[in-house]
Amino acid sequence: MKxxxxxxxxxxxxxxxxxxxxxxxxxxVQNAKAKIEMCIGCHGIPGYxxxxxxxxxxxxxxxxxxxYIESALQDYKKGARKxxxxxxxxxxxxxxxxxxxxxxxxxxTRTADPK
Numbered sequence: 463m464k465x466x467x468x469x470x471x472x473x474x475x476x477x478x479x480x481x482x483x484x485x486x487x488x489x490x491v492q493n494a495k496a497k498i499e500m501c502i503g504c505h506g507i508p509g510y511x512x513x514x515x516x517x518x519x520x521x522x523x524x525x526x527x528x529x530y531i532e533s534a535l536q537d538y539k540k541g542a543r544k545x546x547x548x549x550x551x552x553x554x555x556x557x558x559x560x561x562x563x564x565x566x567x568x569x570x571t572r573t574a575d576p577k
Contacts, residue, residue, distance in 0.1 A: 494562035
């Protein structure tokens with residue numbers, strides 16, 4: 463009987479613990495202002511073209527969907543996207559940092575200078 467009771471208690475606890483772990487990280491625009499310095503150098507300059515690893519136009523991320531920016535940064539962090547500079551930057555960001563940066567840029571306009 464004790465084993466059955468312990469099993470039932472454990473079965474009740476596991477789903478609750480799983481829900482707590484799966485809680486979504488919510489971005490904070492104000493906190494992002496201290497985290498976007500490394501983004502501005504490329505993504506904050508209209509018409510900017512990066513030269514590493516090759517010359518290419520840098521996308522303006524202001525006004526993009528927060529979910530898209532989060533997904534892209536997570537893909538760079540995991541190595542699913544291969545741009546070396548972005549991979550290094552994304553690897554240095556926590557999930558909260560990524561959510562904050564995504565929230566910030568999703569509220570900008572396509573040509574805004576992030577300040």
